[in-house]
Every structure is written in structure tokens, then in C-alpha cells.
Amino acid sequence: MERPTGITISLDAMGGDHGPAVILPGADLSLERHPDMRFVLYGEEREVMPVLDGLPRLKAASTFYHCDVSVRMDDKPSQALRQGRYRSSMWRTIEAVKTGEADVAVSAGNTGALMAMAKFCLRTMANIERPAIAAIWPTLKGESVVLDVGATIGADAQQLIDFSMMGGAMARALFGLDRPTVGLLNIGVEEVKGQDEIREAGRLLKESDIPGIDYRGFVEGDDLGKGTVDVVVTEGFTGNIALKTAEGTAKQIAAYLRAAMSRTWLARLGYILAKGAFDRLRDKMDPRKVNGGVFLGLNGIVIKSHGGTDAEGTAAAIDLAYSMAANRLFTKVEKDLQTFHLRMSGDAAGALPESSS
Structure with a gap:
């Protein structure tokens, strides 16, 4: 099958809490903004086609493939792999990136299953031990990239450096920055604070002067909202807690308001008069609107959409996904990682003592 021109998105139509009823109208909205985009859709025909038939613009820009299996939101990753490998809508959505039929995959499905399938199908990039999930984080200055927010529990110094490189490449691609600023999330900004792997990663980043990123040292939790740096790097346990805390705080503030x-x-009269401002604040803080986690470190790009989000x-x-493609x-990620590892291997070779022979 000849690959169409433009950006092609492979889309898991069965993902999320609402499936095709939300996924397909959302795709149609995005298509309106990016008319050169095409879709490869995967899902169960009996659920997808009634919705797709009501969206003629999306249908004309899509190729649909029926899948017998859909991964449930409560499936364990191992269970999803056993039952859905090679034949589920989630697997085939990822596989389309591997085969080159699509530029990037999007799914709102089970996060653990999606990561397991993506790692199994696409494999990690050279010199990358573990992938990361990068999130777009609203700040007082605009937006920043935060990673890892849940893919990797624990990380050594080298993995934190890899996350820094990948996050920097994403910030350049998304925000148009030549040299985005990067900080390591820590319990204080002093170099003596934090766990050994964080201090070691900070030392190496400071000494390496890596092209493509501007390392600014350690940042603290309150710097996430301030937008102190363009990229905040941490391991997945801390990053996921930070993400869920921010989501909960946003809901708490909304309830207070x-x-x-x-x-x-x-x-009530004041609310009516200021409704536009309150709506903008709600959209700014709603994790379902600022949506899309990017799987980085794999041989292909996968976007995780919030499972409970709406069409918008x-x-x-x-x-x-369109922007990333x-x-x-x-x-950019591949090039940055190659440059860094070549530099590090060269430095290591230069530091070796001369042979006595």
C-alpha cells in the first residue's frame, strides 16, 4: 500500500473510557486544524463505523482496519500482551509506526499496557535502557516539559542524563527553542542535597556542556508551576506523584471556586461577569485539556492521551502528535543521544592511560 503524503497518525479508536464516541470526534476536530493530516484507524468495526459514518471529513481522510481484540482499561500489562499482541487495536496502532505506515501513534488506552506493548513492538533506542513519559506542564510562563511521569520507577545517573537529552529535544521540537533550559528535580537547589544518582547526574550534566540543552542545576517542586526551566527531569515514581498531585490540586481549586x-x-453575579476568565483558568488547569504524554526513548513516537478526556x-x-511528527x-532525539554518547565515549577513551608497550 502506497504511503500518503503529509503526516499520518495511527489511532487506537477503542482506547480510553469512552472509545470511538470520543476518540473519533476528537480526531475530526484535529483534522479541521491540520487538513494535511491522515489517519490509520484501528478498532472493532461494529463500534467504529457507526461513528465514522457520521464524520464524513474524517472518513475521507482515514483508512480503517478491523481488530477483534480491544485492551481494557483494567487489564494488566502482561495480560494485555498475552491476549492482544499482534491483533488488538492498541498493538496494531503501535505497529503502524514500526512498519512506517504512520508517523506517530496515539492511544487513550491503559497506560501500563500501552508502554509494555510499545517497548515490545518498537524496542528502545540504542544506548537507552528505559523509556520515559514526557508531559506538557502548564506554568506561569507558558508551558514546560516534565519527564519521567510514570514509565520508569527509579533511575540512575545515566538514565537521568538520557531523560535530559530527550526532554531537551522535545522542548526544541515543541517550543521552537534552540537551547532549552533543563533542571533536575531535587529536594533543594544546593549541590550537596539529594540522592547520589541525582547529584552524580547533575555533576555530569554540568561538566559535559551538552549541545542542545542549557543545564541550570537543581530545581524544587514549586519550580514546576513557576516555569523556572523549560525541561524538568526526574524519575517516574516522583514524576507520577507530582503529576497526580497537580491534577488533584487543580480539581481542588476548581471546587473551591x-x-x-x-x-x-x-x-454568582460576579461569576457571570467573569465567566470568560474562569473558563480560561479551568482549561489551563484541566489535565484532560492539556493532554498528551509522549513516550520517549523508543524507536518511534507514541502519544498517550488521558483516558477520561473529551473530544477536545x-x-x-x-x-x-502532529507537532511531534x-x-x-x-x-532530533536520536541525533542528540548519538552526539552525547560519542562525546562521552571519546572523553572516556582520552582519560585512559597510555599503553606501556
């Missing part, structure tokens, strides 16, 4: 705005008739959130994840994220 709703309660305050409904307390008196004057407050799905469109945001697909917009991100158009800006050649995979090529």
Missing part, C-alpha cells in the same frame, strides 16, 4: 461563586447572589482533549493529544522529534 465553584463553592465560593455560589455562596451569595453577589458572588483527544484533539489536543492528536495536535501534539512535523518537527521530526524522533530524529
